Amino acid sequence: TSSHTRVGILNNPSSKIKEDNTAIARGILAAFLTQNNSNLKSFLSKLSKEETAKSLAAGTKIVKFLIPGMDGDTFEKKYNTLGLDLFKTHQMFCQEVLKLLPGQMAVISNGR
Numbered sequence: 009t010s011s012h013t014r015v016g017i018l019n020n021p022s023s024k025i026k027e028d029n030t031a032i033a034r035g036i037l038a039a040f041l042t043q044n045n046s047n048l049k050s051f052l053s054k055l056s057k058e059e060t061a062k063s064l065a066a067g068t069k070i071v072k073f074l075i076p077g078m079d080g081d082t083f084e085k086k087y088n089t090l091g092l093d094l095f096k097t098h099q100m101f102c103q104e105v106l107k108l109l110p111g112q113m114a115v116i117s118n119g120r
Contacts, residue, residue: 016040020102022111025095031064033095035073038087047078 017040019033032055039051054060054073064070070087074080102108106116 018102019095019098020108020111020113021095021099025092025099027092030092030095031070032061034087034090035070037090037094038083039078042082042086043078047075050075051078 017036019030021029021033023029035055036052039048039055043051051074054075060073063072071080071084074083099110102112102114103110106114108114
């Protein structure tokens with residue numbers, strides 16, 4: 009609710025990282041990197057729905073879930089070029105630096 013708040017996402021998966029099980033994580037990261045805040049919030053709300061996850065797992069392309077106003081071309085290019093090494097780096101940071109177990113969630117705050 010504050011314009012002075014920033015949000016980031018680190019992925020800490022509990023399973024082996026593969027293209028077919030990172031669709032939502034890649035979508036979230038691609039959106040963070042390519043969209044403005046209002047479009048980002050709406051898109052993330054759409055991605056967080058269970059029916060969206062089921063549809064993606066069934067093979068639906070993520071571009072079907074883009075919302076009006078999003079820069080679809082930029083999003084799709086970033087989504088398709090995100091390498092899995094980035095998610096492996098996230099996983100390593102979560103487990104080795106933050107001491108989280110695989111799949112464990114946490115909220116980290118660095119504020120005033």
